[in-house]
Amino acid sequence: MSDILSTLAKTLEDRKKAEPETSYVSSLYAKGLDKILEKVGEEAFETVLAAKNAEVDTQQREKVVYETADLWFHTLVMLAQLNIHPDEILSELARREGLSGIEEKASRQP
Numbered sequence: 001m002s003d004i005l006s007t008l009a010k011t012l013e014d015r016k017k018a019e020p021e022t023s024y025v026s027s028l029y030a031k032g033l034d035k036i037l038e039k040v041g042e043e044a045f046e047t048v049l050a051a052k053n054a055e056v057d058t059q060q061r062e063k064v065v066y067e068t069a070d071l072w073f074h075t076l077v078m079l080a081q082l083n084i085h086p087d088e089i090l091s092e093l094a095r096r097e098g099l100s101g102i103e104e105k106a107s108r109q110p
């Protein structure tokens, strides 16, 4: 796992013990899963919008990076709230490596 992802995962875990007044992450935990999911949905929408704009205006590229970072960050908060470590997602991606999406779909039970 990249260093930054690993460090962030640890920070998100530590924030479970912090006060909501002093930490944005703790304030999200305190508001609960529904609020975190609302943020994930909001950031996903903003990412899609930025990507669509970047298709016609290459100067919007930075906005895609910024919004995707917001989306990944809030997704990591969601995982932390559910006690799922990002390593589990990376392991799943590693498991799928080399497995063609077309073949995998064709092998699914009807």
Ligand SMILES: N=c1c2ncn([C@@H]3O[C@H](COP(=O)(O)OP(=O)(O)OP(=O)(O)O)[C@@H](O)[C@H]3O)c2ncn1[C@@H]1O[C@H](COP(=O)(O)O)[C@@H](O)[C@H]1O
Binding pocket: 008, 011, 015, 022, 023, 024, 025, 026, 039, 069, 070, 073
């Ligand atoms: N990577 C991030 C990160 N990315 C985005 N954000 C915050 O996410 C929020 C999302 O922006 P919005 O404009 O949608 O938020 P908002 O309008 O305040 O939200 P609502 O009130 O509408 O829900 C902003 O407050 C950003 O500052 C982040 N906050 C924290 N981190 C990381 O998390 C660590 C712990 O943060 P704290 O818990 O705040 O110490 C930090 O050291 C960083 O490494």
